[in-house]
Amino acid sequence: MMCAMTLVRQYARSVLSAKTLLVYSFLLGFLLYMVTPFLIIFFNSFGKGWYGMRWLPQEWTLNWYQWAIEVADIPEIMKNTLVIAGIAVVISTLIALPTGWALGRRHIPGKELLTALILLPRMIPAITFALGVAKIFYGLHLVDTFLGVALAHVALAAPYAILVLSATFESLDERVLEASAVCGASPAQGFFYVILPLILPGILSSIIFTFTTSYNEFTMTLMTYGPHTVTLPVRTYLAVGEGYWEVSSAMAVILIIPSLFILFLIQRQLQPEKLVGGFKGV
Amino acid sequence: MNSFWHKQREGLITLVLLSPGLAGFFGLFFYPMLLTVILSFRPEGREVGWTLAHYARFLGDPAFRDVLGLTFSLAVGATVFSVLLSLPLALVLREKPKGNRLFRLSILLPMMMPHLISALGLLLFWSKRGWANLFLLTVLPFLKEPVAVNYTIPGLILFYVWLFYPYTCLTTLASLEALDRSIEEAAEVAGANRLRVLWHIVLPLIRPGVLAGSVLTFMMAFGAFSVPLVTGGNYRPLSVQIFTQATLYLEWSAASAMAVVMAMAQVTFLTIYMRVLRRPIA
Amino acid sequence: MSDYMIEFVNVTKRYGDIVANEHITLQIKRGELMTLLGPSGCGKTTALRCLTGHNHPDEGRIFIDGQDVTDLPTYKRNLGMVFQNFALFPHMTAFENVEFPLRIRGLSQSERREKVVEALKLVRLEGYGSHFPRQLSGGQQQRIGLARALVYRPSVLLLDEPLSNLDAKLREEMRFEIKDLQVRLGITAVYVTHDQEEALALSDRVAIMNKGRIEQVGTPEEIYERPGSQFVADFIGLSNFLEGTVTAVEGETTYLAVDNLSLGLATTAGARVGQRVLAFVRPNEVELAAPGTMSGPEVLEGVVEKMTYLGDKVDYRLRLGDRLMLRVQSGGTVRFKAGERVAVRLPMERCRVIGGGKA
Known part of the structure; x- marks a missing residue:
């Protein structure tokens, strides 16, 4: 009897470990599935004469980066991208500060509907209104200007900034503000000592996200760019079209840096639900 | 009377605060969209006259019907496989296995990285000489030829799943984690084995969340632009077709008609999504 | 100042x-x-x-x-x-x-x-x-x-x-x-x-x-x-309310008709016959004893409807007469069971009229 029990227990344990093994090979497979595309870009950007059918390149080189810088004029394009992103961040933040305050802290009839409306540009494929934006910008001579491309980006970045800031302002605790007044702080002191430090992280994260939105933006740029306003994503796309895979890979590695930075920030404070919230916000 | 004027004043302040956001919305989204709608009823290249020809052509021409068919099949395929991937993944991750954070972070990769780069990486990874085929040829001895993935419809669906499953997976995971464990324990006490608990208790309870996530994935797949632009080859879903029609054939009115149809479809999906989401989770 | x-x-x-x-x-x-x-x-x-x-x-x-x-x-x-x-x-x-x-x-x-x-x-x-x-x-x-x-x-x-x-x-x-x-x-x-x-x-x-x-x-x-x-x-605290009509004022004692019971209260200034009065008594101020052991105008008889043991005290719900319910908490050693008859004393000095009662 005892013997049988032990056998059963051993069997159960082996099944259990087999299950664990299965689970982990599934997870490992999944991880590889997610990461390999980026790994292969990375290797491709440093590999020489690596035409595949091998796990790794045989020789390493910085040639493709050199090409990207010298031939594809990446420094100039980087400048365009950063200037455009800067303008887009400033405009989006200036729009989002008052609007987010109103949405987060003031009584508005039909607030939900209004929020949904403001988020609509992020829910609908950009290409559907990029045509109209391009048409209008041609008329206003905004196409192929920094301001024009940046404004096109604002269409996508501002809703996100409004969402983040209204959530930030909404989470400001009324009682804490009251407490500062009871402690003797005038409205101005209350703002600088209490409100500002509490909302600064929200404003910062809004800026980071709008910056990344603009930096990575592709569709709206494609409809409004010109020879003087080529951005990094557009240049990468053109390089892929030209068939220079290695140079495209090198550009991609440069392009990916801000996104990696954000991923790093998120990793420190992992709340993926909040990310979906950008779309769930309606 | 006093309170009446007070209310008027408060309302005015709210409106002033909201105005930058509203200006952005109307100037960069609503007006362009309106212009697109108007343009879609204009004869090609002219500012006067009205016509339904573009819609008639779009919905009547078999070639264009194929575009719609392709767009839907890609979106449906991506959604189905996303659910199939998300369910086991979420169930496993719910148990918080070792490396939980890393796995969760990797789910975010497709959402955080520029789609353009993901597209490039996927093309490199799945190419005939890429790692995927290298692996398959190594482990599957009966495979003599590398598998063609890039620029095929199954390949596109594969890419779409990689790109858009996180929406399904994160909502599934969130609803799983919102589940009260004691419900499952009660079912187990009542005599149900793990599989039955999963089938009769867990799945019905998380269904609204999975459904909401699938609609999100569907919407994303339906509206995808940069990925099919780079990886689609000869297959052009609606968004790419709009772009090509406008910039290559310079048929802006025809492109506008397609854009209007696409926007309307997306708003419909959005409404469905909001209905699904609003349904109280049991 | x-x-x-x-x-x-x-x-x-x-x-x-x-x-x-x-x-x-x-x-x-x-x-x-x-x-x-x-x-x-x-x-x-x-x-x-x-x-x-x-x-x-x-x-x-x-x-x-x-x-x-x-x-x-x-x-x-x-x-x-x-x-x-x-x-x-x-x-x-x-x-x-x-x-x-x-x-x-x-x-x-x-x-x-x-x-x-x-x-x-x-x-x-x-x-x-x-x-x-x-x-x-x-x-x-x-x-x-x-x-x-x-x-x-x-x-x-x-x-x-x-x-x-x-x-x-x-x-x-x-x-x-x-x-x-x-x-x-x-x-x-x-x-x-x-x-x-x-x-x-x-x-x-x-x-x-x-x-x-x-x-x-x-x-x-x-x-x-x-x-x-x-x-x-x-x-504030637990209270029993007794609402009734003054039937007689005899020196120190005022008689109150509550339902069909007669209860004696300490006379307050300005009490007059025919007045509607609301009196209240705290459950822990009521005294309980075996029937017949107490007498006086402030003593009534009732039946224990429910007895709840609370550790340091016992909580009784009593029925007096036909309808009047009274809550009593007593730490006494004598315990009464549900259904038993008890004598109830509402001490005159503890049974107070509130604000002259309702008109």
Whole structure:
């Protein structure tokens, strides 16, 4: 009897470990599935004469980066991208500060509907209104200007900034503000000592996200760019079209840096639900 | 009377605060969209006259019907496989296995990285000489030829799943984690084995969340632009077709008609999504 | 100089059609702890917010230390306040929280340091200055809140349900701590709560509020012993209400017909035959005995409907006559079972008429 029990227990344990093994090979497979595309870009950007059918390149080189810088004029394009992103961040933040305050802290009839409306540009494929934006910008001579491309980006970045800031302002605790007044702080002191430090992280994260939105933006740029306003994503796309895979890979590695930075920030404070919230916000 | 004027004043302040956001919305989204709608009823290249020809052509021409068919099949395929991937993944991750954070972070990769780069990486990874085929040829001895993935419809669906499953997976995971464990324990006490608990208790309870996530994935797949632009080859879903029609054939009115149809479809999906989401989770 | 630290004079506050405070008039003496007690929605919080300046009364004036503060903004009123949800500044350490009011008042760094250390010592949290609010327990957070409210020696300390977010044991502990501090510092305090036990234990005087009005103001003893209305008697402690008509007044004893029973009460001034009267008696003041062992006008007979054992006492529900139900709590050794007949004595001096009864 005892013997049988032990056998059963051993069997159960082996099944259990087999299950664990299965689970982990599934997870490992999944991880590889997610990461390999980026790994292969990375290797491709440093590999020489690596035409595949091998796990790794045989020789390493910085040639493709050199090409990207010298031939594809990446420094100039980087400048365009950063200037455009800067303008887009400033405009989006200036729009989002008052609007987010109103949405987060003031009584508005039909607030939900209004929020949904403001988020609509992020829910609908950009290409559907990029045509109209391009048409209008041609008329206003905004196409192929920094301001024009940046404004096109604002269409996508501002809703996100409004969402983040209204959530930030909404989470400001009324009682804490009251407490500062009871402690003797005038409205101005209350703002600088209490409100500002509490909302600064929200404003910062809004800026980071709008910056990344603009930096990575592709569709709206494609409809409004010109020879003087080529951005990094557009240049990468053109390089892929030209068939220079290695140079495209090198550009991609440069392009990916801000996104990696954000991923790093998120990793420190992992709340993926909040990310979906950008779309769930309606 | 006093309170009446007070209310008027408060309302005015709210409106002033909201105005930058509203200006952005109307100037960069609503007006362009309106212009697109108007343009879609204009004869090609002219500012006067009205016509339904573009819609008639779009919905009547078999070639264009194929575009719609392709767009839907890609979106449906991506959604189905996303659910199939998300369910086991979420169930496993719910148990918080070792490396939980890393796995969760990797789910975010497709959402955080520029789609353009993901597209490039996927093309490199799945190419005939890429790692995927290298692996398959190594482990599957009966495979003599590398598998063609890039620029095929199954390949596109594969890419779409990689790109858009996180929406399904994160909502599934969130609803799983919102589940009260004691419900499952009660079912187990009542005599149900793990599989039955999963089938009769867990799945019905998380269904609204999975459904909401699938609609999100569907919407994303339906509206995808940069990925099919780079990886689609000869297959052009609606968004790419709009772009090509406008910039290559310079048929802006025809492109506008397609854009209007696409926007309307997306708003419909959005409404469905909001209905699904609003349904109280049991 | 006024005798009163705080005065509400005829304060009325409306929210739309709802009258949250109706003609509140209340004087609070120097060094006194006054509790505003009442069920939720009775207007106690509104009254407190009028005092802090977060609400502006529609009518009436409010004075602090003889000064009319009705139109003074909150930050100029020199108040200290402890909040229900603590309301600590989440981005500041405990030390910085306590230091904040001093910084606002422009004290030098060394002065601030000295006072903060002293205040932290006062609430027995010397070692916790560098902790952030989220790293502290509920009780510790509330003590920091207390230190922040006291560090600048405000003229008045306000406490808005400061214990309701704490667990029962901590609540009792903190209650004594707050009372002790208030007495030691001799500060005038206004305490808002819905917990009658807390109010009775802490207060010098209690103002009982109901539906935006003050029902009664008095010491805890007065409120408990001589409630001015049925609401007060009902809200504070357990009460049996006996409503009846005066049938006869014979010297010291007034006879009351309750249902079909006759009950003798101590005569109060102005009692006359035919008057409707509401009397009340606390369940623990009623005496029980075996039938026939007691006699007198204040003795009735009844049947035990239900007996519940509560450890240190026994809770009985008795039926007197046909309909009259009486709740009795007795620590007596004699126990009665359900269905048994008992004699019930409602001691004349404990069975009181409320405010002359209803007309």
